[in-house]
Structures are given as C-alpha cells and as structure tokens.
Amino acid sequence: MRTDEDLIRAALDAAGTAGPRDVPIGAVIVAADGTELARAANKREELGDPTAHAEILAMRAAASALGDGWRLEGTTIAVTVEPFSARGNRRRGRSGRCGTWSATGG
Numbered sequence: 001m002r003t004d005e006d007l008i009r010a011a012l013d014a015a016g017t018a019g020p021r022d023v024p025i026g027a028v029i030v031a032a033d034g035t036e037l038a039r040a041a042n043k044r045e046e047l048g049d050p051t052a053h054a055e056i057l058a059m060r061a062a063a064s065a066l067g068d069g070w071r072l073e074g075t076t077i078a079v080t081v082e083p084f085s086a087r088g089n090r091r092r093g094r095s096g097r098c099g100t101w102s103a104t105g106g
C-alpha cells in the first residue's frame with residue numbers, strides 16, 4: 001500500500017468490519033515501506049469501552065507489531081468514516097473525519 005487512496009480504501013474496508021451496533025469507522029497503519037502493520041474498526045459498543053476507537057485499536061496493534069514500545073516512528077495512519085452507509089451518514093456530523101497523516105515524531 002503506497003498511495004493515500006490505497007490507505008483510504010483499506011480504512012474503508014476496516015470500517016466495514018465494525019459490528020452492527022458500532023459506528024462504522026476504520027483505521028489502517030502502514031510502515032514507511034508500505035507494509036501494513038494493523039487495521040481496526042471502531043468497537044466501542046462491541047467492547048463496551050469508550051477508548052475502543054478504530055485508530056486507538058490500530059495504534060495499539062501497530063505498536064505491538066513494531067515492538068518499539070509506544071513509538072510508531074515512520075508510520076502512516078489513515079482513519080475514515082464509511083461514507084456510503086446510511087448509518088455512517090446519519091452520524092457523520094458527530095464523528096466524521098477522513099484523512100491521512102504521518103505519525104512520525106512525538
């Protein structure tokens with residue numbers, strides 16, 4: 001996965017795996033060479049956990065995969081709200097965001 005479009009598509013795929021009661025948000029994290037480290041869906045309802053956001057779950061998994069403590073040096077994370085589902089659209093005003101950014105540094 002190298003382009004932003006690839007990343008957003010992967011994040012959308014991850015959003016599609018959210019449980020039926022969860023807002024369909026997905027996240028994917030790739031290493032500097034494009035290797036996928038983690039992907040996750042929002043699981044706040046499924047886990048009953050207010051911190052179980054897609055990006056949080058993905059960051060935890062990516063940190064574990066990298067094995068450098070909490071650091072995600074050189075990685076890129078993409079987070080998205082599924083734009084095509086009625087469920088997502090209804091809630092977009094509250095939770096919508098879509099984009100990529102580098103997670104280098106602090």
Ligand SMILES: [Zn+2]
Pocket residue numbers: 053054055056
């Ligand atoms: Zn979040």
